[in-house]
Amino acid sequence: MTTEYSGTGDPRRSLELLWGGQERRPRRGPRPRLTVERIATVAIGIADAEGLEALSMRRIAEELGVSTMSIYTYVPGKAELIDVMLDRAYGEPAPSDEVPGGWRARLEHMAREHWALYHRHPWMLQVSTGRPPLGPNLLDKYESELRAVDGLGLTDVEMDSVVALVTGFAQSAARTSVELAQAERRTGLTDEQWWEATAPVLDKYVDAGRYPLGSRIGTSAAKEYGGTIGPEHAFEFGLGRVLDGIEVLIRSRTGDA
Structure with missing residues (x-):
């Protein structure tokens, strides 16, 4: 699977694209056929369907029915385009701070929105965002997430850490789920079918008595999930435990027993 990195293009050009400074608006003549927004929409469609490995300026140009060089008139390169694509996607989750029901409901909403987003x-899981695209959608999302945990007695650093914990957990859980679905598409076997084919051979070589806990618990889990992994169960179980831990932190700051 291809791995890309956000923030690896020209920082100035990326920020101009993200904040609208690079849109071409001729003073006279016909309306331009292309915009950065339209190019990003087509790029996201390609990446959604086929992954980032299928994304290229030439492929985008083919989809739009224009020359490859005309794409470069609006977007300097793939690195900057990925920053635009990410920021556009970050605009999709509904604001977390507007959810009724208290901090736990807000953080649960935050996690579920990210799970659905990925x-x-x-393809977003193929992009390392150690240098995030600092566009308007990302910053709006971050502001909303911080407001979701404001006023709980946490320090600034703890507020940032809580948001990172919840969104990072959702991303990790979604990665497992997405990779399992991709494996099924590429092999033509469901996880249950794969296990049914693997188990008889495994039984031939592995002595269950050597791994009593693994055999017992692994079998129970496999029956529950219909395979080796239950991504939805892992997400729900993990989210509950993450929120429980955050509750302990908040109570320690507010003095509640």
Whole structure:
């Protein structure tokens, strides 16, 4: 699977694209056929369907029915385009701070929105965002997430850490789920079918008595999930435990027993 990195293009050009400074608006003549927004929309469609490995300026140009060089008139390169694509996707989750029901409901909403986001756009899991695209959608999302945990007695660093914990957990859980679905598409076997084919051979070589806990618990889990992994169960179980841990932190700051 291809791995890309956000923030690896020209920082100035990326920020101009993200904040609208590079849109071409001729003073006179016909309306331009292309915009950065339209190019990003087509790029996201390609990446959604086929992954980032299928994304290229030439492929985008073919989809738009224009020359490859005309794409470069609007976007300097793939690195900057990926920053635009990410920021556009980050605008999709509904604001977390507007959810009624208290901090736990807000953080649960935050996690579920990210889980859904990565399933809509699996290519986002192919992008390392150690240098995030600092566009308007990302900053709006971050502001909303911080407001979701404001006023709980946490320090600034703890507020940032709580947001990172919840969104990072959702991303990790979604990665497992997405990769399992991709494996099924590429092999033509469901996880249950794969296990049914693997188990008899495994039984031939592995002595269950050597791994009593693994055999017992692994069998129970496999029956529950219908395979070796239950991504939805892992997400729900993990989210509950993450929120429980955050509750302990908040109570320690507010003095509640």
